[in-house]
Amino acid sequence: MAEYEAQLFNLAFFSYFAASCMYIGYLVMLNDKLALLGRIASIIGVGFNTLAIIARTMKAGHLPFANMYEFGMVLVWGLVIIHFVIEYQSKRKALGAFVLPLAFVLAGVFALFYQEARPLVPALKSNWLLIHVVMAVFAYGALAASCAIAATYFLKHRLEKNGDDGPLSAVLPELESLENMVNQLIALAMPFMTLLILTGAVWAEYAWGSYWRWDPKETWSLITWLVYAIYLHGRSVLGWRGNRAMTWAIVGFITVLFTFIGVNVLLPGLHSYAF
Amino acid sequence: MDEKPAVTRETVSQGRGSLILQFFRGFVSMRTGIFILLLVMAAAFIGTFIPPGREHKFLGDVYHTWCFRLLLGLLCVNILACSARRLPALWRSTTMPQASSSVKLDSLPHYQELKIESSVESVVITAATLLTQRGFRVQTDKDGAGPLLYADRGRWAPWGTLAVHLSILVITAGALYGNFYGFDRDIALPVGSSVEITGSQYPGVAQPFSLKLNTFTTQYYDDGSVSDWVSNITVEQNGTKVLSQEVKVNQPLDYNGIMVYQFSYGTTISTQVTDAQGHLIKEADVAERGGVESQGFVIRPVRFVPDFNPAQPMASASSELRNPHVLYIIYRDGREVDWGAAKLGEEIPLSKNKGHVTFTAAQPFSGLQIKHDPGVPVVWFGFILMTVGFFISLYTKRLRIWLTVAPGQGAVIVQAGGRGNRNLFDQVVEELNNQLVSDTASRRKI
Structure with a gap:
């Protein structure tokens, strides 16, 4: 199985693509069968994704946390799992039309950064790697979902603004409940994002001799953290609701993506082996 | 006035x-x-x-x-x-009774009104019982000045928020303390040699000690990629060996809070410059890609190659010292005038009648970072405070409820106002309504 790790992830990618099409088809045609097919395709996708993670682990000889491709495949897996939880709890099939396309696009991006499995470089040979990356999967997975649901909010908002209360608007959750979901996901992610940065700092103290060096990765993780800190203050103290809060949630996830992908590509630093 | x-x-x-x-x-x-x-x-x-x-x-x-x-x-x-x-x-909302505070219920973020055929007393008892069962702290009004009943849950959440904010101050204080009273220095320690760590150079070191680099090795995986850089280091104090340890990237040495990290590695090249008459005029140990200046020339040993092969000059054929060469560049007035590979001990002429340069020996060194940061425990405490604070703050459902019950025409009117978690408020009020309705129904049956 280990030889097929790349193919398995490609199959997951195509399954997520099929799931996205089904879910979007459901929004367009409002046919419940399509939503069911979307769910089945995403379950198949997670199955392939899980196999890909196992195969990669076997091939590399360590958990797939050592570079952007490896972490990316685990992140997408986490995002789709979070999607199942949200769909189960909210009983809203329409959200898949926003979360799965994001999972599909992310899977495609990470597949572009594919690199051969290699043994761990000296800096990564630490027990902190596991906890650091697990925190990242939780935090970034929940934030990716929050971004997709914020996008749902904007579609619903637009429909309502145009006075369209047709069947499409009816299958989308209420604006207030979308906002609450976004807020809950961010509140859920924030302690993990904090732990992500703090475990990274403790690890850096042991590996690089300093818990903070203003390395681009560190700085960008701080910027991301600040964006969400401002969101939390805005929502709880300044009474941000609606467009402003949701825009901020989307901006937050863009900074997450930049921290995770952009920094590796554009800003060389101590973290550059992750690329 | x-x-x-x-x-x-x-x-x-x-x-x-x-x-x-x-x-x-x-x-x-x-x-x-x-x-x-x-x-x-x-x-x-x-x-x-x-x-x-x-x-x-x-x-x-x-x-x-x-x-x-x-x-x-x-x-x-x-x-x-x-x-x-x-x-x-915050202190008041955690400790003091809230029931008699004059709160305008319909101006609270969450508000509902129920109309129940019941008596004021039984509504208050039912509500108090239900809220207690749901994990609320319930207080009833004593003096009749305000709402009849106050209940809250998750009162520690704002303390978590406070802890997060204070943790930022703790971390900053730890960072400042470490900056003022710590030190952080990089040294290149050749294999076989020692460095003295004394209080005069490293502030805060009470008892001087020395670090000796016994060996430096690079370990490889089967596929040829680097698995680890390992410095074998002995700590000596007053001439006696105190401890010996392998220092790797993820395994620093900790001697009484003085940390030694594997930071880099390389080779120093002993370089001698002689004039036209053969007199030694300059001698220096130069790191790879470093440089030594003499008579307007800059001599830069670029790389040490232990097993030189002219067909592939940049790559060493093995890590054994079979044919040790130094790849070098010589500059004059900022321009390259000569470059090549020289065997250890071989004389390289510095243009006409300007003397020679000789690379006499090469020694591997380990780049070590020696650091003491007394602020680290403070920073770690701040990290714990921040993490615990965040979980308490964001994973606690906080809700405060105020209830008034007033007799109306043939029924009592229950006003419920709330602040905090919306869903929990709606859920609790719905449960209260169901409970009161079923109470009334069962009383009718009797």
């Missing part, structure tokens, strides 16, 4: 005082705090786009400018002030 206001300096200065007070109030507001956060974010953003090592003429290394430090300082003052200001209300 019977005194006529005397227009004196006092009132004027009061006016000024209130202006300063107003400014101070404005500064310590949450909005100012958020504005400072935005500025920190913007500065951090700009800083990441200045390439390291080539700092901008005006901006420099953004994170160590006084401007950035001032921002962080202002942020800390703001956090401290905002936390202090919140504290009394």
